[in-house]
Amino acid sequence: MCAPFASNLSRLQDMAEAEEDSNSWAYLPDHIIVKVFSFLNLQDKFQASFVCKTWNDCFHYPILWSDFVFIIQDESENQASRHRKCLEMHGAHLKHVLMKVDQSKPLCRKVACDILNGVADLPDKTLSSIKIDFTGENPFFYAGAEFVQSLKKLFGSNPENLKISAHSLVNVDLSGMPVAFDDEVLNLLSQNHPLLESLNILNKVLVCKVSSECILNLVKKCRKLKKLFVFHCSMSDDTLxxxxxxxxxxxxxLGISCRREEKYGVDLSSEAWQQLMTKLPSLKVMLSFDHTCPLHRVSQIMKPEIPVHVLNLQTFTMIYEEVNQAASFYRNTLEVAVLQTRNSPELGRALVNLARHCSHLHTLIVYCVLKKEVVDEILSLRPKMKKDGTYILKWKPQAEPWYVGIEEGD
Incomplete structure (x- = not known):
């Protein structure tokens, strides 16, 4: 083989190898790799990071750690170690955090509290949103005291060390934690996080320990508040x-839930509601009543001045009079109605009345078996509801769970 030909062949081989290398996964642009990583859970991202140095570098991009879900479901030491390592390396990048914790397991509770305490100790944290959901069964007599202490630390038990401009929380959702929060927890939140925009404390704890004075204090300090979900016993005319x-x-x-505490509770006055509505004509209110709320208090608390867009009447009792009241009071505002009740001819007529007069009603969930003619009439009055499948209206007994949008007799 002549020298010039051999030289050209070698050059072609080098060019082919270079082209092959340029088409390999390692040569994907970083922004594409980061985008792919954003769809993976932590374990899959971690495994992918071993492919090459480029992928490992992308694994540590701050943007991948701004929205993060801590899933703490088993008592494996490997899981605990991974979460602690993530916090150590990327805690300063965490901005929106969701924690799913199996609180029935001691190690899961410990790891979750360690994470909350670790975030609280970060000198340059950027956390703006926190949501915590318990997924297991509460141990007997469990009050979640360790989580209360961790939340106090997170919200700023040492305000002198808190840089409000950089660290103020914006969204806090504690509705998934059946824990008895006290005034101190929320006072720390309002004192140290005046930029708060959304707060939800409507959990399933048996007794609400948050006073109306505490919520009034929070409303006065957090003047950017856009969404607030609390128990009726924690509200007052002064807060409105x-x-x-x-x-x-x-x-x-504004979400308000009424429960057993209303036996000795005080109503919010029509005058206070009217004053609020004059100032905020676009306000949407979710009004809820559960089975522990004394039945006679339901009609007393429901007032025509309240702009109720979502009404939950999950009382397990006869509530047709309250349904007629809703049709009269909220005909111009009601969009969603959820009922957990018992069937009767009066209920059927009340539901038809609701569908006829509430022109904005687009979702109706009824957890009891109705008459077929009642279901047919409701759906004929609200054809868009039937088209969109935003209802549960059954006329045949069926095994639960019942799903929204499944045909009424199927």
Missing amino acids: VALAEDHRMPLDE
């Missing part, structure tokens, strides 16, 4: 008036 004050962000949503 405070929400109507000038020089604060208008509240978009």
